[in-house]
Amino acid sequence: xxxxxSVQDRDGARRPLLWTRLxxxxxxxxxxxxxxxxxxxxxxxxxLCRELEIVRKDPDQRGFQVQPKRxxxxxxxxxxxxxxxxxxxYEASPARSETMIRWAMIGIMVRRLTRTGPATRPGxxxxxxxxxxxxxxxx
Numbered sequence: 001x002x003x004x005x006s007v008q009d010r011d012g013a014r015r016p017l018l019w020t021r022l023x024x025x026x027x028x029x030x031x032x033x034x035x036x037x038x039x040x041x042x043x044x045x046x047x048l049c050r051e052l053e054i055v056r057k058d059p060d061q062r063g064f065q066v067q068p069k070r071x072x073x074x075x076x077x078x079x080x081x082x083x084x085x086x087x088x089x090y091e092a093s094p095a096r097s098e099t100m101i102r103w104a105m106i107g108i109m110v111r112r113l114t115r116t117g118p119a120t121r122p123g124x125x126x127x128x129x130x131x132x133x134x135x136x137x138x139x
């Protein structure tokens with residue numbers, strides 16, 4: 001859903017929140033950053049019967065500090081952008097973008113459900129020299 005850049009986040013959020021309520025009735029709580037504070041919280045509670053929780057940083061915070069709820073969202077975006085098609089916004093249709101996100105998340109969930117041990121990251125790979133004849137060095 002596109003909104004003009006001149007529209008404040010909290011003003012442009014009503015429509016997506018309404019569609020979230022209609023398309024996903026099981027969603028009861030929504031997290032948002034401080035840019036969405038104010039009347040939007042009351043509107044979400046009164047009109048949509050949902051809780052809009054504003055995730056605020058600690059007033060004493062200096063410098064960067066991980067915020068647990070925000071970290072969950074950022075981590076998920078990181079998983080999604082690991083998929084080449086989602087690394088850039090190639091899709092012209094929002095429906096197609098949604099489909100690509102669903103496919104990526106299905107892949108992530110299938111890998112998690114089928115693995116037999118703890119998750120591991122591959123280490124650095126050794127680079128083998130390939131000769132002009134197509135043979136690796138040392139073989």
